[in-house]
Structure formats: C-alpha cells, structure tokens
Amino acid sequence: MMPMGTSLSRWTMSYFAAALFFLLFAEGLLAAGGWSPSVEVAEPHSLIIVHSTTIGWLALLMIGALLQFGPVLTGLELPKGSLGLVALCGMVVGLVLLLSGFGLTGAGSGLAGPVMFAAAATLAVSFLSIAVALFSLLWRGRHAHEASPFVLLGIASLVATVALGAFFAVVVSDVAEAFPLVSYVVAAAPLHAGLGLVGWMTFAAIGVSYKLLPMFLLSDDMRRSDTLRRSCLAVVGLLAAAAASAVFDEAVAGALALLATLAFPVAAAAYLAELAMAYRGRRRRKLEPNTYWSLPAFIMFGVSAALLPAAVALHAGPTTLTALGYLFVFGWLTGLGLAQLLKIVPFLTWIEAFGPLLGRRPTPKLADLVNGARSSVWFGVFYCAVIVASGAIFLGLDDVFRIAALAQTFSTAALAAELALSRALAGVDADAKKSPFKHPAFFFAGNQRGDANG
Structure with a gap:
C-alpha cells in the first residue's frame, strides 16, 4: 500500500494527538457554554473556540498527515532532521499564546497586545517553516500523482492565511492601530476564513483523499479532472485577489469574493463526482468503517457548498452563515478527519x-x-449531534445547541479513546506481541523504517 522505500514520519502521531486535544478542548468549551447561537462569533472568547478548532485541530491534523503522505504522493523523502517536532512545538506554543491573547483582550488587559504579537510571530515562523518544506517536496514530485497540485494549492493558501492572520494579530495588538488598517481587518476577515477553510483545509483534504481513498477502497486512482483543477484555482485566485482589492476598494473585493463563492460549488460537484466513481468502482465490496463514515462528511460538504452562494448572494444573516460554517467545519472537515484517522x-x-x-x-x-x-456507534452520535447543533444555530436555540455540543464532545472523546486503544494494540492477542515484537511508542514512530512491504 505504501511505496518501497517510504519511511514512517516520526512525529505524525504527535501531531494527531495534539490535534485531538485541541478539538476536544474546543468542543468542551462549546458544551460548557463558551459560545452559543445568541453570541457573535467575532467576540474574543468565541475566537478562542474558532482558532482551537481551525489551527489546533484541523491545521495540525493536516500537517501531520502531509508529513506522512507527502512522500507517498511524490515518491520522495522529506529532509532528515527535527523540523517536524520543532514546528509542532512552535505551533502549540504560538496557539496557546494566541488563545491567551484573545482571553486577555476580552478581559481588557494591557498584556493582550504583547501576547498577540508574540503569538503572531511564533505561529508565522512555525507554519511557514513547515509549509516551505512540504511545498518543496510536493513541487519536486508534482508530476508523480494527480493529487499533488491540489495539496500545493492548499499549502499556498495556508501561507496566505497565515500572512493575513499575522497581520490581523499585529493590528489587534495595537502595534499598528491606524483606522485604515482596522477597517481592512474587518473587511478581510471573511477572506481570511475562506482561504483557511476552503483554500487550505478543503483543497489539501481533496488532494490527500485523491490518493488515500482509492488506496483504501482498492479502486482505480481518480482520473485527472480539469474542471476540478480549474475551479479550485479560480476559488483561491479570486479569494486572494479579493484580499488584495480590499486595501483599495471594498466593493470590488466583495464582487470577487462573491465570484469565489460561485466557483466553489463547481469544485465541490467535480470532486464529489470523482468520489462517486471511486466508490462505485471499488474492488473492496464491503466498506470499512473509515470509508463508510466518510460518506456523511461528503454529503455535508455538498450541502454546505451548494447553500453558501445562495446565502451570500441573498445577504443572509450571520446566524445562517454561522450554521453553514458549523456544518462545514464539523460535518465535513472534522467528520472526514475523524473517519480517516480510524x-x-x-x-x-x-x-x-x-x-x-x-x-x-x-x-x-x-x-x-x-x-x-x-x-x-460513536460516529452515528457525532454526525447527528452536528446536524442538530447546526439547526439550533440557525433557529437560535441556545439550550438545544448546548445539548448537541455535549453529545458531540462525548462522541469525539469516545472516538479518540478508540484511536488510543488502537495505538496501544489493546485488541491484539498476546501471542501476536511475543518477542521479537516491539511495541510502538505511543506518540511517535520509533521504528521509522517500518518496512511496510516485509
């Protein structure tokens, strides 16, 4: 299943463990009432949950996966060294500083500015260093597999997202507090979210699944789709142009952003069509849990992508957009991530x-x-909770949302426990673990050579 000579990433499990911690932290805050549908998402305490989910969960999950499967996509190896561990430590420290900065901002503390500035610098250096390493690897091997261009586009979007986020943090830290800069932050915040959730996380997920899902389904590789490739390029290009245009003319930026939302469902439809063919053409007739429970994520991806342009064009209120965002982040990205971790x-x-x-x-x-x-069972509870929570946001039902968030947190914790039991080989007979068997370390790969092909 993995090419000859491909070694195990030493720190991928560490990234996964940290990502699951931040996911549970964010969901726990939701269940405890840290945010509710009656509260604006832009509030500092709400931003703690948002960035715990996007940076702590989704970004760490994707980077951990790319450290392992980037070499699989390209047939090349990442440079040896401790960059993966150093970057992980920097991301975790930077995220803790960022979350602390939001908390201090909400409390009106004078320490908020310096902490936010330190967070921006730490996160920018950490993300950009690992992005450069991954981009270089995938660029050198860009012709090896059809998935590579999508991941490259995702990494380019990550760089843009980090740059905008660092700029926002500097403005919030009062290092740069001129009115035009504050106005730009307000106008470009949705574009920052779009580049992160769509350009980086969704298109990188499309790229990785382009390789992994056919491999797990025992189906032929997905064919090269010009419609998918061009629509993904259009979405990222329009979002980037909108972010640049917002400096000079917010009306032009809004028009470009609307065009990006119109191009996004085209990309989603092309991707889902490729997935449908892979599922139909599989040689593994009985679906494994990871491929079966990816299906609800794909459905929620299609639903949220189809409804987004209508919501934007009709100037839907913030509750509608937040409900769609919740379905997108937890139903699509989180659901797919948890299913594939299985x-x-x-x-x-x-x-x-x-x-x-x-x-x-x-x-x-x-x-x-x-x-x-x-x-x-836990996946069933998880997806039902996400759907109920999204509906509660749309209808403004705080109590219902909190109950759904509690169920979502509990099911996520149960799935994390299943992953921990798997890593601990708890379900394997004792006879299979007799010498010369060596038990893997829990948070990192001790036997990096792995020898997947015997």
Whole structure:
C-alpha cells in the first residue's frame, strides 16, 4: 500500500494527538457554554473556540498527515532532521499564546497586545517553516500523482492565511492601530476564513483523499479532472485577489469574493463526482468503517457548498452563515478527519509493529487493531449531534445547541479513546506481541523504517 522505500514520519502521531486535544478542548468549551447561537462569533472568547478548532485541530491534523503522505504522493523523502517536532512545538506554543491573547483582550488587559504579537510571530515562523518544506517536496514530485497540485494549492493558501492572520494579530495588538488598517481587518476577515477553510483545509483534504481513498477502497486512482483543477484555482485566485482589492476598494473585493463563492460549488460537484466513481468502482465490496463514515462528511460538504452562494448572494444573516460554517467545519472537515484517522492510525501502527514480522510469523489483520462496530456507534452520535447543533444555530436555540455540543464532545472523546486503544494494540492477542515484537511508542514512530512491504 505504501511505496518501497517510504519511511514512517516520526512525529505524525504527535501531531494527531495534539490535534485531538485541541478539538476536544474546543468542543468542551462549546458544551460548557463558551459560545452559543445568541453570541457573535467575532467576540474574543468565541475566537478562542474558532482558532482551537481551525489551527489546533484541523491545521495540525493536516500537517501531520502531509508529513506522512507527502512522500507517498511524490515518491520522495522529506529532509532528515527535527523540523517536524520543532514546528509542532512552535505551533502549540504560538496557539496557546494566541488563545491567551484573545482571553486577555476580552478581559481588557494591557498584556493582550504583547501576547498577540508574540503569538503572531511564533505561529508565522512555525507554519511557514513547515509549509516551505512540504511545498518543496510536493513541487519536486508534482508530476508523480494527480493529487499533488491540489495539496500545493492548499499549502499556498495556508501561507496566505497565515500572512493575513499575522497581520490581523499585529493590528489587534495595537502595534499598528491606524483606522485604515482596522477597517481592512474587518473587511478581510471573511477572506481570511475562506482561504483557511476552503483554500487550505478543503483543497489539501481533496488532494490527500485523491490518493488515500482509492488506496483504501482498492479502486482505480481518480482520473485527472480539469474542471476540478480549474475551479479550485479560480476559488483561491479570486479569494486572494479579493484580499488584495480590499486595501483599495471594498466593493470590488466583495464582487470577487462573491465570484469565489460561485466557483466553489463547481469544485465541490467535480470532486464529489470523482468520489462517486471511486466508490462505485471499488474492488473492496464491503466498506470499512473509515470509508463508510466518510460518506456523511461528503454529503455535508455538498450541502454546505451548494447553500453558501445562495446565502451570500441573498445577504443572509450571520446566524445562517454561522450554521453553514458549523456544518462545514464539523460535518465535513472534522467528520472526514475523524473517519480517516480510524484507518490511518491503525494502518501506521500496524506497519511499525508488524511490518518487520511479515514472512517470519503470522501477524494480526489490520482490522483487528480497531473496534469498527463500537466506533460506528460513536460516529452515528457525532454526525447527528452536528446536524442538530447546526439547526439550533440557525433557529437560535441556545439550550438545544448546548445539548448537541455535549453529545458531540462525548462522541469525539469516545472516538479518540478508540484511536488510543488502537495505538496501544489493546485488541491484539498476546501471542501476536511475543518477542521479537516491539511495541510502538505511543506518540511517535520509533521504528521509522517500518518496512511496510516485509
């Protein structure tokens, strides 16, 4: 399943663990009433939840995945060294500073400015350093697989998102407090979110799934779709142009942003059509839990992408846009991420633990590492909770939202526990773990060579 010579990323599991921590932190705050539909998303305490989800969960999850599967996409290797660990530490420290800065801003503390400035600098250096390494790898191997251009586009969007975010943090920190700069922050904030959630996270997810889903489904690789490629380029190009235009003319920026929202459903439809063909053409007839429970995420992706242009064109209120955003972030991006972790974590664990034993003695099946039936129950609760929470936001029902958020948090914690049990090989018979078996370290790959092909 992995090319000859591909080694295991030493720190991917660390990224996944940190990402799950921040996801549970954000959901726990939602369940505890840290945000409700009656509160504006732009409030400082709301931004703690937003950035815990986007940076702490989604960004760390994607970078951890790319550290492992970037070499798989290209057939090349990342430079040896500790950049992955150093960048992870910088991202975590920078995010903690950012969340503290939002908290201090809400409290009116004079320390908010310096803390926000330190957060912006730490996050920018950390993200840009790992982005350069990943972009260089994928650029050199851009012709190896059709997925690479989408991931490259995602990384370029990450750089733009980080640049805008750092600028916003500097303005908020009062280092630059001129009125035109504050006005630009207000106008460009939706574009910052669009570049992050669509350009970076969605298009990078499309790229990674272009390789992984056919591999897990035992289907032919997705064919090169010119419609998908061009529409993705159009979305990112229009969002970037809108961010630049907002400096001079907000009306032009608004028109470009509207065009981007019109191009986005085209990209979503082209991608979903490719997925449908991959599912229909699979040679693995019975769907595994990770591919089965990705289906609701794809449906929510299609629904939110289809409704977004209408909501923007009709000048829908903030509650409608927030409800769509919640469905997009938790139903699509989070649902897909959790579903694929249910395969990736056991997959990498099996390679590290049992790959070296292939041909020497019987080894457990990959499915033995995770309890699919129990995980399916938690996924059912998770998706139902997300749908109810999105509806509660739209209708302005604070109490219903909090109950749904509590159910969502509980199911996420249960899925995180399933992943931890898988990594700990809790479901594997003791006979399979006799010497010369070596138990993998929990948070990193000790046996980086893995020898996936025996």
